[in-house]
Amino acid sequence: MSLDKITSSNIWLRLVNSEYDNLEPNELETKFKSIYLEETGELFEGNVEIYHSSDSKDVSSLESGYDGTALRITEGSEEKLFVINQGTTNGVDWNENIKAAFAGQSVKQAEATRVFTEDAKQQLNISEDTEVVSLGHSLGNHNSTVTGIVDNTFDEIYGVNGLQMPPYELLDYDPAFFREVRKEFNVATRDQVYDIPLNELAEFTKEFYSDSPVEIHQLISTDDPLYAVTEKAGFVTFGDVEMIDTNPEVNGIKELIDDIPDDVIGSLRDLAIKYAAADNKGGLNEVVYQMLGVKMEYLKEIEGKADILGWYAFHQDQFDETMRALDKNLPPLADKIRLITQNADTIFGRLYEEGYISKEQKDIMIKELGNIDKDLTRILKTLKGNVTLNDDGLTVSLAGDAALLLVALELQKSLTASAKNIMDSGILESLESIKDSHSINELLNALSGGNKSYSGTDLIFTTTGAGGEPIEVNMSAALRLYREGALIFEDKMSAIAKLEKAVHEEIQLAFKEERKKVLDEIYNIESNPKGYAYSRGWMHRYPLYEVESLKVMENVYPLERADLDEQIYEMKSSVDSGYKLIEDYRKAVEDLFAEEERLSQMFDLVRGI
Known part of the structure; x- marks a missing residue:
């Protein structure tokens, strides 16, 4: 079936x-x-x-x-x-x-x-x-x-x-x-x-x-x-x-995942649950509010350092409210994040052992995640101090706020540097193989074997050249080229045939028909001169005369400049050359894979798609 x-x-x-x-x-x-x-x-x-x-x-x-x-x-x-x-x-x-x-x-x-x-x-x-x-x-x-x-x-x-x-x-x-x-x-x-x-x-x-x-x-x-x-x-x-x-x-990353402590997996699950519940309730703004207690409408105009200073200067109540919310909500969130960063040795050590990343990339990731953990500790400590100082009076509050802003600016530089070091290490490119193992292509190639493989959605055939080097041919592309090329040349031949028919019917036959009409009319005039004279009114104007005969002095020139045989021949030759080109291409592919019995049939059938 x-x-x-x-x-x-x-x-x-x-x-x-x-x-x-x-x-x-x-x-x-x-x-x-x-x-x-x-x-x-x-x-x-x-x-x-x-x-x-x-x-x-x-x-x-x-x-x-x-x-x-x-x-x-x-x-x-x-x-x-x-x-x-x-x-x-x-x-x-x-x-x-x-x-x-x-x-x-x-x-x-x-x-x-x-x-x-x-x-x-x-x-x-x-x-x-x-x-x-x-x-x-x-x-x-x-x-x-x-x-x-x-x-x-x-x-x-x-x-x-x-x-x-x-x-x-x-x-x-x-x-x-x-x-x-x-x-x-x-x-x-x-x-x-x-x-x-x-x-x-x-x-x-x-x-x-x-x-x-x-x-x-x-x-x-x-x-x-x-x-x-x-x-x-x-x-x-x-x-x-x-x-x-x-x-x-x-060996795959299952063993690596199995080595991750259950509390880390639980932390990830808890974060996902909190995120999902908040997102269902009100999207990104609600996610930020539920997790950190921060109202996004306070921050919508802030894009750079100057905006932060302006926000602090003109909206002190919003600033204080945001800091208190972060002081309350960030620590438990940070504890869950730390469970991940503190297991960096296990995670990236196993990735190195399994051959996914280099030792240098492993060391960079462990170092930079450690720096992020230190930055997180520092911002939490500064937040706690800021809230305490705000409770102690205006002068002390201003000093605390200034310290917090300075730390925030420093942390921005630090986190940016950590992110850059991670990106520059090439670890994301090295981990591409993990993503590739989720793809359909890698699985298709594992199933195929022999000289067949797949690239994207295309089928690839591989053979060995005279020098022992592998020769890969995108068979899907080859069949597409042959099919589409054949269709193009068929369309061209159809257009040429229509042109030939048009030349024959619209020019040559039309000329012959018009020439015959002229000659028939001449014959009618010469064979019935009196009738023609009466039809023209000559006998009324000249009643004393009688028409005995009429002779038409015709000179019908032959059709000129309507012979397109040479141009049509050139067009047909061009199409024939195109056909020969794709047939030569087909033969070259078939010769490369002579052992593939179905290949010739595939070329024959592809034109029927």
């Missing part, structure tokens, strides 16, 4: 990867058919209808940042609806990661996934017995799993390096699950759920949804950072999972 080939090969992975390119419907259809040909060696001759979430009013009204594409794919009697759920791409998505997965305070994108799927079924006229399949990466796989196991939105889910299921999010999404958790663990409020041991809550979650009819299939890299945090964060994995080592040169 041709539609089964979509999920039984790399087609679905490459299709999910293509979703990040935000292609127009006609471009995505062409991309799908190209991928199908490259992976199967066969031309897909069915139909594809596409509906995007940006066209759904129901999804737009949720303001969730969700991005998805539905494809109704049919061939013969087969029909399936594939819904591609895009993963994390921007700040909105990362915000959803924190609020939903790590804090359990948002279900917007999971809800949007369900709403879009239902809308797509209506828009594309999907019947109830048509199989609905979700394809997703990262957050996209996560969203489809939430609505899949709770709402039965999908019959099957295929995910790659997906963000696994946090019980906290399911508590908000599924009231039935929340009721059972309250019974099982004897908790009365939502906040008390955070006191349940993570491993116990995870086990209960898996058991509760064990009867879900949706079939879930996951491909996960052992080097994927999301996989690394799954167990430690208490996330739950559903379905059958195939683990793949996509970067054999390193």
Whole structure:
């Protein structure tokens, strides 16, 4: 069955990867058919209808940042609806990661996934017995799993390096699950759920949804950072999972994550929960207020040092209120941050041991995080002193305020220097390999083997040159070039044929027709002189005369400057040269990969896409 080939090969992975390119419907259809040909060696001759979430009013009204594409794919009697759920791409998505997965305070994108799927079924006229399949990466796989196991939105889910299921999010999404958790663990409020041991809550979650009819299939890299945090964060994995080592040169960061103390993980979770609750209540301004007690409206006009001094001089009451709030709220927040900075040796030491960063980068990170910790201690001490001095009178208060401003300016320089040293160390570039292990590309390359690999959404073939050096050919680009080149030359030949027809019909035939009209009229005049004379009124003007004969002195010149044979020949020759060029290119590629039996067929079939 041709539609089964979509999920039984790399087609679905490459299709999910293509979703990040935000292609127009006609471009995505062409991309799908190209991928199908490259992976199967066969031309897909069915139909594809596409509906995007940006066209759904129901999804737009949720303001969730969700991005998805539905494809109704049919061939013969087969029909399936594939819904591609895009993963994390921007700040909105990362915000959803924190609020939903790590804090359990948002279900917007999971809800949007369900709403879009239902809308797509209506828009594309999907019947109830048509199989609905979700394809997703990262957050996209996560969203489809939430609505899949709770709402039965999908019959099957295929995910790659997906963000696994946090019980906290399911508590908000599924009231039935929340009721059972309250019974099982004897908790009365939502906040008390955070006191349940993570491993116990995870086990209960898996058991509760064990009867879900949706079939879930996951491909996960052992080097994927999301996989690394799954167990430690208490996330739950559903379905059958195939683990793949996509970067054999390193051991992955799971062991590193496992070495991080539980209280550090707990601190990160607490920060995420506070952030999410505040953001849900009122966005960034509320986040700052809830965490630090600072009112952002006081700071909206402040951009530089002069603004700070002006604020202090003209809004002393706001300044004092802000300092007191920071003195009260910053210390507990700083304690949580310190748990992270004080474990810098463990975190960056393990990154060095696993080969992700150099020793120099490890030392810089430990040093600069230590400096940040000292700066944090200094500002807390100065804040405490400032508030105390403000309580002691105006003169002392002014001295305290001046000291605080000087420390703040010094800390700005210090923190800027630390940030610059970290950036200049190149550690962010070194850690790119961790991000790469979350990508679809690295997993595709681990699956492919042989002379096949992938770059972006394209298929790469590799062979060995005469000197032993590797020669890589972007086969997707080669097939695109051949297809698009052939189409261009076909269009040109069609235009030349139309020109030839126009020359023949509009010029040569028209000339012959007009010449015949003239000669016919001459014949009529000469064969019936009297009739012609009467028709012209000559006999009325000259009644004494009689017309015996008429002779027309014609001189019809031949058609000149309408012979375009030479120009048309040149145009055809140019097209023939173009055809020869792409055929030579095709032959060169086929010669490089003579062992690839399907390659010639792929070139033949690609013109049918």
